[in-house]
Amino acid sequence: MQRYYIMKDYLRKVISTSLAQFDINEEDIPEIQIEKPNQPEHGDAASNIALNLASILKNSPRKIADQIVESLEYEANKIDTVEIAGPGFINFRYAENYLFDELNNILEEGERFGKSSALDGQRILVEYVSANPTGPLTVGHGRNAVLGDTIANLLEWTGAEVDREYYFNNAGRQMRVLGQSVKARYLQELGQEVDLPDDGYEGEYIRDIAKALIDEHGEELIDSDNITPFKEKAEQVIFEDIQETLQRMDIEMDAFFNEQEVYDDGSIDKVVETLREKDLAYDEDGATWFKTTEFGKDKDTVLIKSSGEPTYRLPDIAYHVNKLERGYDQCIDVFGADHIDTYPDVLSGLDAMGYDKSKVDVVVYQFVTIVKEGKPFKMSTRKANFVTLDDLMDEVGSDVTRFFFEMRDPNTHLEFDIAEAKEAGDKNPVFYLQYAHARIHSILRKVEQEYSFDAKAKLSLLTHESETELMKSLIRFPEMIQSAARSHEPHRLINYLDDLASAFTSFYHDCRILGEEKELVQARSALAKATAQVLANGLGILGISAPEEM
RNA sequence: GCGCCCGUAGCUCAACUGGAUAGAGCAACUCCCUUCUAAGGAGUAGGUUACAGGUUCGAGUCCUGUCGGGCGUGCCA
Numbered sequence: 117m118q119r120y121y122i123m124k125d126y127l128r129k130v131i132s133t134s135l136a137q138f139d140i141n142e143e144d145i146p147e148i149q150i151e152k153p154n155q156p157e158h159g160d161a162a163s164n165i166a167l168n169l170a171s172i173l174k175n176s177p178r179k180i181a182d183q184i185v186e187s188l189e190y191e192a193n194k195i196d197t198v199e200i201a202g203p204g205f206i207n208f209r210y211a212e213n214y215l216f217d218e219l220n221n222i223l224e225e226g227e228r229f230g231k232s233s234a235l236d237g238q239r240i241l242v243e244y245v246s247a248n249p250t251g252p253l254t255v256g257h258g259r260n261a262v263l264g265d266t267i268a269n270l271l272e273w274t275g276a277e278v279d280r281e282y283y284f285n286n287a288g289r290q291m292r293v294l295g296q297s298v299k300a301r302y303l304q305e306l307g308q309e310v311d312l313p314d315d316g317y318e319g320e321y322i323r324d325i326a327k328a329l330i331d332e333h334g335e336e337l338i339d340s341d342n343i344t345p346f347k348e349k350a351e352q353v354i355f356e357d358i359q360e361t362l363q364r365m366d367i368e369m370d371a372f373f374n375e376q377e378v379y380d381d382g383s384i385d386k387v388v389e390t391l392r393e394k395d396l397a398y399d400e401d402g403a404t405w406f407k408t409t410e411f412g413k414d415k416d417t418v419l420i421k422s423s424g425e426p427t428y429r430l431p432d433i434a435y436h437v438n439k440l441e442r443g444y445d446q447c448i449d450v451f452g453a454d455h456i457d458t459y460p461d462v463l464s465g466l467d468a469m470g471y472d473k474s475k476v477d478v479v480v481y482q483f484v485t486i487v488k489e490g491k492p493f494k495m496s497t498r499k500a501n502f503v504t505l506d507d508l509m510d511e512v513g514s515d516v517t518r519f520f521f522e523m524r525d526p527n528t529h530l531e532f533d534i535a536e537a538k539e540a541g542d543k544n545p546v547f548y549l550q551y552a553h554a555r556i557h558s559i560l561r562k563v564e565q566e567y568s569f570d571a572k573a574k575l576s577l578l579t580h581e582s583e584t585e586l587m588k589s590l591i592r593f594p595e596m597i598q599s600a601a602r603s604h605e606p607h608r609l610i611n612y613l614d615d616l617a618s619a620f621t622s623f624y625h626d627c628r629i630l631g632e633e634k635e636l637v638q639a640r641s642a643l644a645k646a647t648a649q650v651l652a653n654g655l656g657i658l659g660i661s662a663p664e665e666m
Numbered sequence: 667g668c669g670c671c672c673g674u675a676g677c678u679c680a681a682c683u684g685g686a687u688a689g690a691g692c693a694a695c696u697c698c699c700u701u702c703u704a705a706g707g708a709g710u711a712g713g714u715u716a717c718a719g720g721u722u723c724g725a726g727u728c729c730u731g732u733c734g735g736g737c738g739u740g741c742c743a
Contacts, residue, residue: 164685202686203723290743403741421741428743453737456670531678551705559702599682611680630702
């Protein structure tokens, strides 16, 4: 018999069975939604199915609810009561035994608790960071990196096989300007009076790269017209720097994909060829255009400039073809709002070439504003007045950095207040979670010193309201992971963990552990231990440490 | 001009993707440390969910329009 670790799934199944009594086509049956009601008097879970069926069955919601409930077959050790309330909601209350069973389950599953098989067999590619090696990662890249990494973690926890990929471009204009900037600094360091190129990179790191070149080559590059050595050195140094920064946040990519590959293997040419065959590409003014107007855009788009150089859209399309050809069931791209206009072209390109564009999913995140001393801080990589990710982590550490990037809906602007993030106390929500975890371990250490247990904990002693609430919060963990994974919204997990920590804190204040009857100590210790486990698992997904002492 | 995103408490944000009485954290005010970590807790106050219509049993959430903010609208990436 299958176990239903997620109560929602169980209730959905139970209701679905009962719906067989109605004479409706399968495809007309609305999705069975199970929710956690806001009001505690509405029970632990509720379904609006009767309301949604009302118009289809042409009957009153309450009557439909009556019929559903009457024929509802459920296990008494899972569900205690079923009630119809309000306009026709069906409200369920969990049985105590169910909570105890689940608590045991959490302790048995341990660090695996929360994993599910919802996406079993799915191969998913998450592409993120994808910053070109022109400078240190900025806070904007930070949001990208953390979102991508956390979404990848969430997908893994729901059973998917995930690859993490970093796409970059080390050719083209940007890199040329970078090389020229390094060369200018190199010459300056050697005493020549030269200016940075227009639009050159002004950051201090350019000078460092120039100095490294002097250490290695002395003056031997001084007369060279070739900027390649400057470009290559810059790329190498900057990439090392980027990797170090990512490692600080515990981010490790599975692969780095060089845009050059889709030039070298001819896939770019193939894209253009195919589009031409389908009459979706044409030549004009010496350039090659993609008929994006066919896909609802105002203008057609240049694929190959009159200089013969492709625009970024073309390799982007080829790269996505490449991903799909590798057999991924889903490709997730994480990128900032400034790229919002480019991905419809990529999707159109895929579509035109006969690929299933619904396999590509884009997580767009809005910009990050750094607030320093109460004032917003405007940034630009080229002008070098940015706050780098490293700067940020030097100030607040990796845990806080990750947390702040994860705590908000990706689709809203994020205000990162350095002062607030640095505050080690009240204002800083990440400490609230870590503190709850540390506090539990502190108690458990004392319990271990003072008691020895041989029997299984008698969980039925957990009857206090705070204990019940804590258990109910704990068992929601797996479904919260699924919800965060499905929506690609890590902040949902944060909101949940915050609720959980707050439920624990109530328990902590209402129910002492140390000094109570031995059996009660044991039962409450089990509950505390399960809470620490869920907090640790959740923080682990977020890439945030769960210290046992603070 | 056009396209995308956003507008919720004084501030920063939630609200399980259309559900029942919109919730937290800061900030403010009143309390609580001989008690397992007070980096905490209990409470008070704070709202016409920008505005105006519409869709339906039901709207912060969906559609239309208006206003305000961000981003884009390159033969830049």
